[in-house]
Structures are given as structure tokens and as C-alpha cells.
Amino acid sequence: MLSSDFESIEKLKEEVNIAKILFQSASTQRKNEALENMIKELEKNRKKILKANELDLKSAKQLLDAGKITKSAYNRLKLDDDKFSTMIEGIKEVIKLEDPVNKKTWAMKLDNELDLYRQSCPLGIIGVVFESRPDVIVQVSSLMVKSGNIVIMKGGKEAQNTNIALYETITKALNSTYGLTKNIVNLLLTRHDFHEILKLEDTIDLIIPRGSSDFVNWVKDNTRIPVLGHSSGVCHIYVEPLADQKKAIDICIDSKIQNPSACNAVETILIDCEILKEFLPKLVEKMKENGVEVRGCKMCAELLPDIGIADEDDWYAEYGDKIVAIKAVRGICAAVNHINKYGSKHTDCIITEDKDAAQAFINNVDSANLFVNASTRFSDGFRYGFGAEIGISTNKLHARGPVGLEGLTTYKYLLYGKGQTVHEYCLGKKTFIHERLL
Amino acid sequence: MLSSDFESIEKLKEEVNIAKILFQSASTQRKNEALENMIKELEKNRKKILKANELDLKSAKQLLDAGKITKSAYNRLKLDDDKFSTMIEGIKEVIKLEDPVNKKTWAMKLDNELDLYRQSCPLGIIGVVFESRPDVIVQVSSLMVKSGNIVIMKGGKEAQNTNIALYETITKALNSTYGLTKNIVNLLLTRHDFHEILKLEDTIDLIIPRGSSDFVNWVKDNTRIPVLGHSSGVCHIYVEPLADQKKAIDICIDSKIQNPSACNAVETILIDCEILKEFLPKLVEKMKENGVEVRGCKMCAELLPDIGIADEDDWYAEYGDKIVAIKAVRGICAAVNHINKYGSKHTDCIITEDKDAAQAFINNVDSANLFVNASTRFSDGFRYGFGAEIGISTNKLHARGPVGLEGLTTYKYLLYGKGQTVHEYCLGKKTFIHERLL
Numbered sequence: 001m002l003s004s005d006f007e008s009i010e011k012l013k014e015e016v017n018i019a020k021i022l023f024q025s026a027s028t029q030r031k032n033e034a035l036e037n038m039i040k041e042l043e044k045n046r047k048k049i050l051k052a053n054e055l056d057l058k059s060a061k062q063l064l065d066a067g068k069i070t071k072s073a074y075n076r077l078k079l080d081d082d083k084f085s086t087m088i089e090g091i092k093e094v095i096k097l098e099d100p101v102n103k104k105t106w107a108m109k110l111d112n113e114l115d116l117y118r119q120s121c122p123l124g125i126i127g128v129v130f131e132s133r134p135d136v137i138v139q140v141s142s143l144m145v146k147s148g149n150i151v152i153m154k155g156g157k158e159a160q161n162t163n164i165a166l167y168e169t170i171t172k173a174l175n176s177t178y179g180l181t182k183n184i185v186n187l188l189l190t191r192h193d194f195h196e197i198l199k200l201e202d203t204i205d206l207i208i209p210r211g212s213s214d215f216v217n218w219v220k221d222n223t224r225i226p227v228l229g230h231s232s233g234v235c236h237i238y239v240e241p242l243a244d245q246k247k248a249i250d251i252c253i254d255s256k257i258q259n260p261s262a263c264n265a266v267e268t269i270l271i272d273c274e275i276l277k278e279f280l281p282k283l284v285e286k287m288k289e290n291g292v293e294v295r296g297c298k299m300c301a302e303l304l305p306d307i308g309i310a311d312e313d314d315w316y317a318e319y320g321d322k323i324v325a326i327k328a329v330r331g332i333c334a335a336v337n338h339i340n341k342y343g344s345k346h347t348d349c350i351i352t353e354d355k356d357a358a359q360a361f362i363n364n365v366d367s368a369n370l371f372v373n374a375s376t377r378f379s380d381g382f383r384y385g386f387g388a389e390i391g392i393s394t395n396k397l398h399a400r401g402p403v404g405l406e407g408l409t410t411y412k413y414l415l416y417g418k419g420q421t422v423h424e425y426c427l428g429k430k431t432f433i434h435e436r437l438l
Numbered sequence: 439m440l441s442s443d444f445e446s447i448e449k450l451k452e453e454v455n456i457a458k459i460l461f462q463s464a465s466t467q468r469k470n471e472a473l474e475n476m477i478k479e480l481e482k483n484r485k486k487i488l489k490a491n492e493l494d495l496k497s498a499k500q501l502l503d504a505g506k507i508t509k510s511a512y513n514r515l516k517l518d519d520d521k522f523s524t525m526i527e528g529i530k531e532v533i534k535l536e537d538p539v540n541k542k543t544w545a546m547k548l549d550n551e552l553d554l555y556r557q558s559c560p561l562g563i564i565g566v567v568f569e570s571r572p573d574v575i576v577q578v579s580s581l582m583v584k585s586g587n588i589v590i591m592k593g594g595k596e597a598q599n600t601n602i603a604l605y606e607t608i609t610k611a612l613n614s615t616y617g618l619t620k621n622i623v624n625l626l627l628t629r630h631d632f633h634e635i636l637k638l639e640d641t642i643d644l645i646i647p648r649g650s651s652d653f654v655n656w657v658k659d660n661t662r663i664p665v666l667g668h669s670s671g672v673c674h675i676y677v678e679p680l681a682d683q684k685k686a687i688d689i690c691i692d693s694k695i696q697n698p699s700a701c702n703a704v705e706t707i708l709i710d711c712e713i714l715k716e717f718l719p720k721l722v723e724k725m726k727e728n729g730v731e732v733r734g735c736k737m738c739a740e741l742l743p744d745i746g747i748a749d750e751d752d753w754y755a756e757y758g759d760k761i762v763a764i765k766a767v768r769g770i771c772a773a774v775n776h777i778n779k780y781g782s783k784h785t786d787c788i789i790t791e792d793k794d795a796a797q798a799f800i801n802n803v804d805s806a807n808l809f810v811n812a813s814t815r816f817s818d819g820f821r822y823g824f825g826a827e828i829g830i831s832t833n834k835l836h837a838r839g840p841v842g843l844e845g846l847t848t849y850k851y852l853l854y855g856k857g858q859t860v861h862e863y864c865l866g867k868k869t870f871i872h873e874r875l876l
Contacts, residue, residue: 025801108823247857254859363463374855385546385872396848398835410834417812419685421692434823
């Protein structure tokens with residue numbers, strides 16, 4: 001459904017609840033057919049969609065010229081032929097992925113003819129809210145279809161024309177798929193409607209916000225529905241005394257400059273005091289060569305007086321830019337404590353050739369992704385081989401780290417009996433077998 | 439730590455954060471030694487603990503006589519020699535359970551010498567709050583020790599003397615275990631302190647409230663920390679037209695009377711209209727024989743004018759008593775819709791000999807536990823063979839249904855490299871292998 005099609009949120013609620021029941025047991029074949037139809041319909045409407053995008057770009061251009069949006073915001077909004085093809089490729093990848101639902105993940109024979117299974121199933125109804133990039137609609141819709149979930153989306157106002165064109169095309173494809181229910185994919189057009197759905201804790205199982213830290217925090221503070229995502233990515237690299245310093249330089253540079261605005265870019269580098277004098281000048285030189293501004297702790301600034309001085313705020317900062325903070329630490333405990341105090345539990349890395357140090361780091365840093373001798377930029381669902389990524393979670397419950405299709409499922413316990421009652425087991429007339437079947 | 443030992447919540451926060459880091463990598467052997475020491479120390483202090491309980495019982499007796507507490511609340515508070523031995527047996531069972539942490543649950547070779555593992559780890563710091571039963575302290579402490587978590591507990595005020603005696607004994611046992619950190623188990627004595635810890639969302643990873651629905655809902659409304667538990671258990675049985683009616687009667691009776699105050703007892707029985715005339719009188723007769731009050735829908739009351747009439751509130755009711763609501767439904771869809779509307783997503787059962795009906799029920803009812811031809815009372819961690827139960831969850835995220843040790847863990851992604859950077863993969867100089875290792 002589209003925001004303008006339902007008169008009230010009550011109507012939307014009713015319709016998605018019906019759709020949920022009908023869609024959650026759709027077969028893998030049926031869901032893949034729907035995805036194939038999405039590809040066909042998108043190709044058929046390519047020109048129309050790109051035209052809608054031109055309308056959005058025209059308005060955005062005025063905002064850009066007036067200095068009201070950044071060039072990168074303008075670029076994110078743009079949907080060209082290349083991005084369109086990448087979008088289609090994305091659906092093909094989702095078709096290839098294993099269906100995450102109806103998988104038996106554990107089983108126990110409680111007694112003869114009394115078998116218990118744990119079986120994966122869709123979460124149900126998921127709300128996704130994102131900023132300008134309109135290709136997100138296609139990516140999210142395909143993941144939701146594959147995992148058997150109903151989705152209610154809200155995109156950025158600046159991409160409204162493109163969003164509606166994509167929504168209409170996807171809906172046409174889904175409605176033309178034999179045996180599928182209506183209203184699997186739903187789009188909200190106004191901020192008012194989005195605020196209303198945040199109240200539907202009895203209907204919506206999960207909210208996934210994609211946007212700035214402030215936005216994610218705002219969503220968390222304004223709903224009782226569970227929220228999946230990360231509000232910030234303050235990632236660290238700790239260069240341990242037994243580090244291979246050549247590797248350390250390469251990894252620090254890649255982690256900082258390969259894409260400084262990504263959430264898995266490094267923000268603070270911790271250098272062990274033992275190697276500070278030797279390593280710091282080499283690192284700072286390379287950073288400067290790559291146009292990175294360096295802000296160091298007092299000890300660093302004493303060694304290299306021409307770098308900036310970092311204050312308390314820098315240790316909490318997610319620069320999202322070519323700026324890096326550097327701090328000298330005495331030993332692995334100090335490094336671990338700094339990360340656990342200032343970090344965002346996202347991705348943290350140790351550079352060392354010492355296995356014991358690596359193990360201590362991994363055991364004691366309380367983050368979703370812990371790396372030994374590898375760039376923090378590897379922290380990503382596609383690079384992890386999940387085939388798709390709905391986001392990166394810094395929650396500890398449910399899904400942690402990069403989240404693929406599995407994070408969109410839950411499970412049910414299914415018990416198949418022949419009329420057994422608990423009474424006999426309590427009296428000791430019968431005893432449980434408890435034999436693992438799976 | 440005990441409430442009276444720390445001057446402020448800040449101090450507690452600092453101490454448990456240190457304890458977390460030190461305890462999370464404790465070996466299975468070390469943790470089992472701690473549990474063995476708990477058994478020894480409890481046996482050594484049996485008399486002292488039972489004496490402390492007598493003090494609590496003395497005060498409770500006055501409240502009982504004054505009609506301020508119920509007989510069953512008084513009984514729950516009581517710790518006698520039998521209960522004490524059962525408590526000790528519980529620790530022995532936990533020692534036998536598999537250690538849930540440091541298990542590799544998934545692995546992927548991203549490239550040569552770049553291996554990614556998903557490994558289970560403790561959640562960190564868990565708050566548990568419970569009402570009168572003092573044996574919960576021992577049960578919860580043993581589960582937390584085995585899973586490598588730090589626990590902050592708050593028990594009922596009426597069990598204060600017993601709680602302190604148990605806490606001191608457990609702490610002595612843990613502190614005497616070679617190599618373990620202090621402050622693994624912590625006890626709050628005042629409601630004020632409990633309210634304060636609900637604010638520690640940056641320190642506490644999970645709150646587990648054990649008590650009435652109202653209490654669980656109150657906790658959910660007063661903290662931003664994730665809450666694991668169920669606020670109510672409105673369980674259903676649907677008697678389908680192709681049910682074996684003998685089995686149906688046995689299961690309905692067992693589900694209702696075997697322990698009417700349990701959360702997995704049945705509250706509403708749905709009977710298909712096709713078999714209503716035949717089945718209802720038999721069921722009602724048996725219920726009455728067992729002292730159960732029956733409240734029926736209009737159609738039921740027309741057939742049997744001497745039963746009570748259920749209104750809308752009855753469909754939402756968790757009686758927790760020998761009362762059952764009965765409703766006639768036309769077909770499986772009506773049954774499913776009733777359960778999804780009025781149920782609490784806890785445990786629901788279908789009685790049928792028809793596999794297709796069973797499958798449709800399982801697919802479409804949105805509950806944690808779905809049973810075919812078995813008593814709802816089987817919905818329990820011990821009966822499921824988990825060996826221990828921390829509670830039953832009606833959350834869909836993280837742990838659903840009965841929750842054992844696994845529900846007290848999360849996971850980390852661990853990536854072991856040799857200095858790899860993302861740059862080469864983006865340029866196409868290197869490509870990912872993505873080969874599943876596990």
C-alpha cells in the first residue's frame with residue numbers, strides 16, 4: 001500500500017496483519033518468482049523510473065545551488081543507468097541466496113512420538129526508514145520478499161518521485177506473481193505517517209533506521225518497537241609492540257582513507273608506548289601524504305609538535321572524514337580499556353605478530369567485530385560473504401555485526417505429540433528421553 | 439558486592455565493568471570449580487541459611503495472620519531441607535551442561551589467510567529481579583557463572599535475611615576459587631538501588647524480571663535496557679474437526695489443571711463448530727468434575743445453559759486459576775485469527791489427526807511454542823531438555839520460548855588476517871573466495 005491509499009494507520013495495520021499471515025508460509029520457489037518478476041518489471045519501466053528521478057534531481061539541484069544540500073547528498077539521490085543495473089544485479093544475488101526460513105536449526109526427542117523442533121520463520125512486519133538513496137527501496141524489498149517479511153518503508157522526501165515510481169513497479173511485479181498476497185511492500189509518504197507507525201508496537205516487530213547517528217538515536221528514543229542498527233561507528237586500531245610495522249601502516253591507511261565516511265573506517269589509532277618513538281613519525285608521515293589531518297594525545301604532540309592536539313571529545317568522535325586521532329597507551333590493558341570506554345562496540349583491530357596478545361584483545365574488547373591484522377573496512381556483510389546486508393548492528397541481542405537475511409528471521413518451537421500430558425511425567429510414570437535429533 | 443558495600447551506584451558500575459572483563463574469558467574448568475565450591479560452601483552453611491530463613495518466615499507469618507499475604511506467597515518464601523537439597527541438585531545439573539561460550543558457530547574463509555569466525559561469548563552484565571522465592575538466587579547465580587556473565591540481583595524484601603545468607607555463601611565460594619575475579623554475583627537490597635540500575639543502559643546488557651505481568655510491564659516501561667521475559671501467558675487449545683476427542687479431553691484437562699497458576703496453562707479452548715454439539719458437553723463435564731469453572735461464548739451457553747457467559751475480557755484473561763473460557767469457532771482461520779488477536783504469543787496447541795490442518799496452524803499462529811496433540815504444560819526449559827531455564831521469552835528478537843544458557847550469550851565476529859587491506863579488493867586486484875569453513 002502507498003500512504004495515499006489508506007485513509008488511516010488503522011487500515012494499514014489491518015492490511016499488513018492479513019498480508020503477514022498469508023505471506024509467511026510462501027514457498028522459496030514462489031518468492032524467487034516474485035524476485036524474477038521484480039527484475040522484469042524494473043527493466044520494463046527503466047526509462048519511466050529514471051525520468052521520475054530526473055524530477056527529483058531538478059528540485060535537488062536548486063537546493064544544491066542554494067547551498068542547502070551537499071554535493072554528496074545530491075549524488076546519493078542520483079539514479080543513473082549504471083546504478084540501475086547494479087540494483088538489478090543485487091536482486092539476482094538475493095535470488096541465489098539460501099531461503100532463511102523453515103530451516104530446522106535444532107531438534108530433540110522428548111519421548112517416543114514426542115518430538116520438538118526449533119524452526120526458523122520470518123519476523124513478521126518490519127519498518128525500514130532511510131534517507132535519500134532511492135535504490136534502497138529495491139534492495140530492502142528484495143531482502144524482505146526472500147525472508148517472507150512484510151515491509152513498511154519510508155524514504156527521504158527529496159526522492160519522493162523516484163520512490164513512488166520504484167514502489168509502483170515493485171508492487172506491480174509482486175501482484176502479478178501467482179498466489180502472492182497483496183501489500184507485501186508498503187511505502188509511507190509523510191513524516192506524520194512514519195511517526196504513527198512508531199506507535200504500532202503490537203504490529204511491527206522491528207524497525208531498521210538507516211541514516212545519521214542522531215537520526216538512529218531519535219528513532220530509539222521514540223518507539224517501544226525493537227530497533228536494529230548502529231548509531232555510530234567509532235572504530236579503533238591498536239598497534240601492539242610486536243606488530244609488523246609495515247602491515248600496521250598499510251592497515252591504518254586503508255582503514256582511514258579507503259572510504260572515510262563509512263561506519264567501519266578507523267577513527268582512533270592507539271600506539272603502544274614501547275614503539276611510539278619509532279612508529280609514530282612513519283604513520284603520521286603516511287597519513288599526511290594521504291591528506292589526513294592528525295590529532296594526537298599530549299605524548300604524541302611532544303614527539304611531533306606540528307600535529308594537532310586531541311582533547312576528550314576526539315576520543316568519542318566519529319569524524320567520517322579524513323581526520324584521525326592518535327593516542328599513546330601503555331600496554332594492552334590500557335588499549336582495551338580505552339576502546340571499551342570510548343568505542344561504539346562496532347569494529348576494533350589489533351596489529352600484532354603475538355598470538356597471546358591477539359587472543360587477549362579478542363577476549364576483552366566488547367565489540368561486534370574484532371580483527372587481527374586486517375583493515376577495519378572488511379567489516380561488511382558483502383565482504384563477510386553474507387550475499388546481502390540489511391545493516392550493521394551494535395546491539396548485543398538478536399543480530400550483532402553485519403546483518404544478512406538470517407537477522408530478519410526468528411524461530412518457533414514446534415512440538416509434535418500423540419496426545420501426551422504432563423501429569424504422567426510429574427508422577428514419575430513416564431520419563432523424558434531427551435535425545436538430540438539435530 | 440552487596441548493596442550496603444558500595445557507597446553509590448557509580449562504584450558498583452565501575453566494579454562490575456572490571457569484573458566483566460576479567461570473568462568473560464574464564465575457562466570451563468575454572469567455572470565448574472566455582473560451581474563445585476558453591477555446593478561445598480552451601481552444604482557447610484546449610485543450618486545458618488535455614489536459620490536466616492526462619493527469621494524471614496517469622497515476619498511473614500505475622501503478615502499471613504494479618505491477611506496481608508497469601509498462603510502460597512508464604513510457602514514460596516519457605517526454604518526447608520528438601521528445597522535446599524533440590525537447590526544443590528540444580529547446581530550439579532548446571533555443572534553437567536555444556537559451556538555455552540567460546541563456541542564457533544559459523545566460519546568463512548574470505549581469502550587465503552583471511553578467516554572469519556562467529557564465536558559465542560557472554561552477554562556481559564545481566565540484571566535479574568525476582569519476587570519472594572529465595573532459591574532463585576542460587577539458580578540464577580549458577581547459570582550466570584556457567585555462562586561467564588556478571589549478575590546484579592534484587593530479591594523480594596520479605597526474603598532479605600535468606601537472600602543475604604545465600605549471597606554471602608555464594609560469594610565466599612566464588613572468592614575462594616583460584617583465579618576468579620571478585621564481584622561476579624552482586625545483590626541489591628533496596629528498591630531505590632534497583633530503580634537506579636534500570637538507568638545503566640551503558641553498563642547492563644539485559645534485564646530479566648521474574649514476577650507478575652504488571653511487574654514485568656512496569657520494568658519494560660521504565661528502562662531502555664533490553665528486557666527478556668513474558669508479561670503474560672494466554673495459551674490456547676484449538677480442537678479441530680478431525681481431532682481424536684479422547685486425546686482432546688486429556689490434553690485440555692492436563693493443560694488446565696496440572697498447574698493452573700503456571701504461565702503455560704491453557705486459558706481459552708477453541709472448539710470447531712462442526713464438532714461443538716458432540717464435544718462440548720463431554721469437555722464441560724470433565725472440567726466440572728475437576729473443579730474448573732467454565733465460561734462459554736454465546737453459542738456454547740445456548741447449548742449448555744448452566745455454564746457462565748464469557749465476555750470480551752475473558753478472551754484476554756490469564757486466569758492463573760481453575761477457570762477456563764471456551765469459544766466456538768468456524769474453521770481453522772477463525773481459530774488462528776482469535777489466537778493472534780487475543781493471545782500472548784506464548785504457547786498454543788492444535789488437536790487434530792489431519793496433518794494439513796496441523797501445518798496450517800503452525801505456519802499461521804505467531805507464537806513462540808506451537809504444539810500438535812500435546813499438553814501446553816510441556817512448554818518449559820527442563821521438559822525441552824535444556825537442563826536449565828532462566829525464563830520463557832515472548833520476545834521475537836534474540837531468545838524466544840524457554841530460554842536456557844544459550845540465551846545468556848551473544849557472539850563476536852573474529853577476523854584473522856595477515857595485513858590485508860580492502861583497497862586491493864575494490865580495485866579488483868584480489869577477489870574474495872567466500873568458502874564456508876563451518
